[in-house]
Amino acid sequence: MSVETAGRAEASRLAAASLIRQPLLVALILIVLLLALGEMLSPGFASPQQILRLLIVAALLGIVAAGQNLVILGGREGIDLSVGGIVSLSAIIAGNVMNGSDGGILPAILACVAAGALFGTFNGVGVTLLRIPPLVMTLGMLGVLQGLLVVIRQGVPSGRAAPALSEFVTRPFLLGLPGIIWLWVLIGLLMAFLLRRTVFGYRVYAIGSNEQAALLAGVPVRLIRVSLFTLSGAFAGLAGLCLIGYAGTSFANVGELYMLPSIIAVVLGGTPLSGGKGGYTGTMAGAVLLVILQSILTTINIEESGRQVIFGLTLLVLMLFYGRGRAMRA
Template identity: 65%
Template sequence: MTRSFRSLATDPLTLALVAAVALLAIGEILSPGFARGSQIVSLLTVAAILGIVAAGQNLVILGGREGIDLSVGAMISLGAVLAGNVMDGQNTAIPLALLAAAGIPFLIGLINGCGITLLRIPPLVMTLGMTAVIQGALVVYSQGVPSGNAAPILSAFVNRPFLLGIPGILFAWAAIAAIMLFMLRRTGFGFSVYAIGANERAAALTGVRVTLVRILIYGLSGFFAGLTGLFVIGYTGTSFISVGNQYVLPSIIAVVIGGTSLAGGSGGYLGTVAGAVVLTLLQSVLITLNLDVWARQVIFGLTLLALLTLYGRQAALRV
């Protein structure tokens, strides 16, 4: 009984859920009405955007080899700019906008994966370099001026009740979560991701195509980032070339809060969903306290460092 309670109390998913409830209570105390139904739906809408980009980040981190995709912010910006210019306020252009916003970042993600696996460029270096390339291309393309507009149907899907008073993006996020859980726990590709994250050499000896799997997870990271860009422009209505920068660090923290090891090979997307909710609630509470943007960024960074220290100590204790 004691052992079960101790295991539950140290489970990252449980801790994330407890933190979410605590943050809701703190927010309600600071600002009455913070925890009402409509406000929670609004917060979950913001969490969904973070949670979708974190899906790709989750795959990269699970794959090990110190994998972190720093290019997701630029990919989001690219997806938003492409989607906005393709749609330009026209509902009929949404399918083409989806193809451009998710497809092109997917291809760029594959390039990231090839650089990391075939050229042996460290993931941080490769994805940081790709960030610079994408941002430079966006400046040339847009001349630094916001361009493109969301189609009315997309804006309504993201911001307005779709079914039972719930925005469509939350149903999309639930579908993505279901796909991620099935893929990671019930498919050969998912088993391969865990295998290369836990021990790449052993995975190769068992027949896992390590290079192909690693290239694909970076491609999927680009896909989810680009898809996030589509939803971002639906949420905001317009796009600009740095709109995705704010999601880079939170996408990493959400994965870590959810219990995925930065060493790779353990964790899952359900915890990442909880982590995205916790971070969104934390940010909302900080806004309620009227903290500046830089102060919120500092707290996000300190949170990540604290979690890295915690999980590092846990790993050391298990050795």
């Protein structure tokens, strides 16, 4: 009898533990809780318009995080610190190519994605052929991109978004949702398909969890890893374009706001930085979670210092819910 109840208690404890281990579920629960908290702190926080605005901001972060997610999944300390620089660069390129006319949208998309992919490929080649650690390679690339921004901008903000692009990002398009959210959903579906249903996806997980084994099994490790960095750059380029649609014009180093948050979104979404497991659905939830958190902090009426203190501490607490490293045991 007592054994049975103990067993049952153990079973429910295990169930609770496995629940906690579902990062997507944790993120969704936290999102609902945070929305409720926001509504309590300032009525109207969880109104449909507000949620829509939050989702637009989350979509921008989420698109950057898609590339970041791929690079991290590929393992070997995969990380891309250059995404911030690529977002900024792409926003400037987009603004200047479009310069306020709708006819420039298609060339702008091509230019942004191509520029992002180009720098991503540089990263990938440095990481694979020259075997520079990703953190170092992308950090160095970030410095180059920041320098390039100064050259292009020459101190003056330039370029405007095309009206149609702004509309796509901010105005309802289908079922009351703006185009960018549909784009994000589409990217989510494509990522899920890519990672779960294609050879490429399986190979990404393979090199992320055990590169040696993957190599022996005939996986073209280098090619896959370069393409992950290329995709990361391309996603960042796309995000820069969408960002200028949201903001109207590009301003100094706007992309820096996406560098580390994109990594945090991936981690909050349940993909550990060691790679090889996780997926993009969680990252999407992680991006939404991060944006809601930031938004709550801007609505409550406190000093900037208090806001940052709370934000930092909350992130730490949130991370405790996710994969902690293994304890050392003899």
